[in-house]
Each structure stands twice: as structure tokens, then as C-alpha cells.
Amino acid sequence: MINPLAKDLNDTLSGTVVDALMSDMGRRLYFPNGIISQGGEAAKDAHFANGTIGMAVAAGTPIELDSYKKNMPSLTPRETVAYAKTAGNPDLRALWKEKIIAKNPSLKNKQFSLPILVPGLTAVLSYVSDLFVDVDKPLLAADPCWDNYELIAAARRGAEFHQFKCFENGKFNIADLEAKMKADAEKYGSVRVILNFPQNPSGYSPTVSEAKEIVRIVRELAEAGKKVLVLSDDAYFGLNYEDDIEPQSLFAYMADLHENVLAIKADGPTKEDFAWGFRAGFVTFASKGLTDAQYTALVTKFMAAIRSSVSCSSTPSQSLVMHALKDEAHEKQKLECRNMLKRRYDLVRAFVNNHKSDVLEPLPFNSGYFMSFHVKSGKAEEIRKELLKSEGIGIIQIDPYTLRVAFSSIDEDKIDSVYTSIYNVAKNF
Numbered sequence: 001m002i003n004p005l006a007k008d009l010n011d012t013l014s015g016t017v018v019d020a021l022m023s024d025m026g027r028r029l030y031f032p033n034g035i036i037s038q039g040g041e042a043a044k045d046a047h048f049a050n051g052t053i054g055m056a057v058a059a060g061t062p063i064e065l066d067s068y069k070k071n072m073p074s075l076t077p078r079e080t081v082a083y084a085k086t087a088g089n090p091d092l093r094a095l096w097k098e099k100i101i102a103k104n105p106s107l108k109n110k111q112f113s114l115p116i117l118v119p120g121l122t123a124v125l126s127y128v129s130d131l132f133v134d135v136d137k138p139l140l141a142a143d144p145c146w147d148n149y150e151l152i153a154a155a156r157r158g159a160e161f162h163q164f165k166c167f168e169n170g171k172f173n174i175a176d177l178e179a180k181m182k183a184d185a186e187k188y189g190s191v192r193v194i195l196n197f198p199q200n201p202s203g204y205s206p207t208v209s210e211a212k213e214i215v216r217i218v219r220e221l222a223e224a225g226k227k228v229l230v231l232s233d234d235a236y237f238g239l240n241y242e243d244d245i246e247p248q249s250l251f252a253y254m255a256d257l258h259e260n261v262l263a264i265k266a267d268g269p270t271k272e273d274f275a276w277g278f279r280a281g282f283v284t285f286a287s288k289g290l291t292d293a294q295y296t297a298l299v300t301k302f303m304a305a306i307r308s309s310v311s312c313s314s315t316p317s318q319s320l321v322m323h324a325l326k327d328e329a330h331e332k333q334k335l336e337c338r339n340m341l342k343r344r345y346d347l348v349r350a351f352v353n354n355h356k357s358d359v360l361e362p363l364p365f366n367s368g369y370f371m372s373f374h375v376k377s378g379k380a381e382e383i384r385k386e387l388l389k390s391e392g393i394g395i396i397q398i399d400p401y402t403l404r405v406a407f408s409s410i411d412e413d414k415i416d417s418v419y420t421s422i423y424n425v426a427k428n429f
Ligand SMILES: Cc1ncc(COP(=O)(O)O)c(C=O)c1O
Pocket: 054, 119, 120, 121, 122, 123, 146, 196, 199, 200, 233, 235, 268, 270, 276, 279, 280, 281
């Protein structure tokens, strides 16, 4: 099925030489009318506050850790202009693996691959899809979710994009996740699911008991003979603001769950280490019983996907991440930024707990960069436009029933006014 936006572009190009030469994927590609284009509108008109951006911004400028800044002028030529290895700097890959274990202690004695470095988490998702998603191998994700998942699965890979309803009655919807995974398993014999926590756009992470339930679903499918690929998108890992959240990545539990489970972890410094523009992300594989030779073969396949697209990632950003990770001050600086986000979260939490709206209902949130509202009237776009026009406030419409606010990019002293305006404007829609 072709996306209507792709159809518009194809119609415009109809009869041209471009049209005559285009591939199937070329025909399917479109630019989502979503986060990037709404962010562009906000950049022009959000003069009061811009809550569209998935970065941590303070007083209008992205925060920059000193652990990066101080090394910028002192890098050697090998750390800047030299080609990087296809799978990334081996020392950085080894160091990132150590960090993964430190952040997820259950992985301590488990087998898993060395992380491979690619240009950002988006590249992880795209390459994983190149290897595992196609016309009769659908991808399952949450609804709502980050709009790039559908673009990658459906437009790039020509696959069906399936979704489970992420929330029901103010709770994470384990039942629908299970139903949709079972449905895919029945129809295709295998399941490919992407689970993203803290989630974009809701800002939700599962509690310890919900994480156990997710693991149970995967285990039961695997024990019933179904092959299950679980891709954990951990872009916002560690930004947890409540005590009952499962502290480890689901990858830590999937890694040795069953021979029928392929666990894949997408993570990286982009959000977690506040380095959005570095374009560095990691992919790590685990499956019970894979031999070393089989891990090497899988990593080699993945390297082929890198080699045949961007060849390798950028060297300077790898060098900067490497220096920063070895710098004792880095964790402390990260913690200061995390605390800043937590203070913003606390203010948003207090606001939504103390205000009622007939139109807006906050989706569950406890972590990450964002929170979202369910818009009962289905008029999310109208509310977004009015907020931008009359209040100079930019937020994102994910779909007609979902508005996303990036509190990561709203200063503490503006949160009360921004949310007051959102509630006031929503009253009219
Ligand atoms: C859930 C999620 N995954 C992946 C990414 C992509 O990260 P990167 O900038 O490293 O490609 C984003 C970015 O917004 C995201 O929100």
C-alpha cells in the first residue's frame, strides 16, 4: 500500500524522466508530514517556547557537555580525518560494551556481540530492517510511536507496519501487545517487534512487573516454536524519573531467553549522552546458543549493510565519545543534565496532576524527553496550529488524537505558562 504523501510526490513527478527511472522503493518513499516539518514551523513561529525538539535545550541553546567541548581542538589527525573502520573504532566498541554491562548488571555473564557503531540509532533501525524486515516479514511497533519506524518498515522495506495499542485505561497495554504478537506469530510463524523505552512520544517506561510480563510473552511464543526478534530501542535509556521503573534494558532479559529469540539492542550517545548531532549509534546482538562463528557471521552481514550504504561512520564523533567516556567528569556532567530534565518532569507532573481538562488526557509518562496528551476531540492539529499562532508555542501533533510536548527543550521557568496555554487553547477544540 502506497502512502498518500508518496502518491502526491509520484503524481507531481508523473511523466518525467525521474518517474520513468524510479525503483519500487523510490516510489514508496515520502517525507512524513510530522515531527521534522512541524519542528520547522515552530523554529519560525515559536517565539515563546519550542517544545518540539527531541534535544535538551536550556535558554534557547542545546546543552553541551564540557567533556566534549574541551577536546574539540586537541584531537589528532587519526582522531579526525582518518577513515573509521566499517564497524567503528574497536576500542570504543569494547568500551561501550563495558558500559552496557555496567548499566545492565544482568548481562554480566551473558554472551552477546560486540556493539557495532553506525551513524545514529536511525541507522541501526534501518539496517536491522534491511536484514530482517520485508514484504512478508512485518514490523510490529506501538501506537503511538516514532514516525520513522513506519517510514523505514513500509516505505524503505516494502513491509507491512503493524501496531499494538500502547495504552488502555491509563496503563501500558500488555494485553494488546500480546494479542498482536500472537497474531503475527500465527500468520507468519515469526514476530519482529520494536520496543522503545523510555518511549517516544509518550515518555513511558514499563514498571518492573510490566517488564516481566513482556518477557513472559516473548518466552511463551519462543517455547511454542515461534521465532521472535525483539529490537529494544534504548535511545533514551537511563532517563527514569520514578522509582518503580524497570532499571535495565529489556535486552538484558531477552539476551539468553531462548534459542528462538533474537535480541537486538539499539542505543548510543545521541540522547543518553546528549550528543544528538554526533551521529553515533550502536547495535548489539544476542541469542541463546549462537556460537562465536555465528556471531561473527551476523556482524559481517551487518557490516555489509553499512559498507553498501555509508561505508563507515564519521571519525571525529567517535573520538569525542571515546574521550568523553574515559573522562571522569563525564558521568557527573550527564547527571547534572539528567537532574535538569527530572526537575522539568516534576513540574510537568505537578501541573497535570493539579489541572483537569475536558479535551486533554495525559498518556502515562515517567521517563525520557517527552510527554503526550490524548486529544479526545481528535483535533490535535488544530490545537497545535492555534498554540503556535496565538501563543508562540511549538509542540508536535503525532496523529489527530495525540499531541507531544518535549519538556526536554522547555526551560523550567516556562513550564507552567506553556502548560497553562496548552490547556487554555485546548478548551476551544
Ligand atoms: C525512539 C527513537 N529512536 C531512535 C531515534 C534516532 O536517534 P538518532 O538521532 O541517533 O538517529 C530517535 C530520535 O528522535 C527516537 O526518538
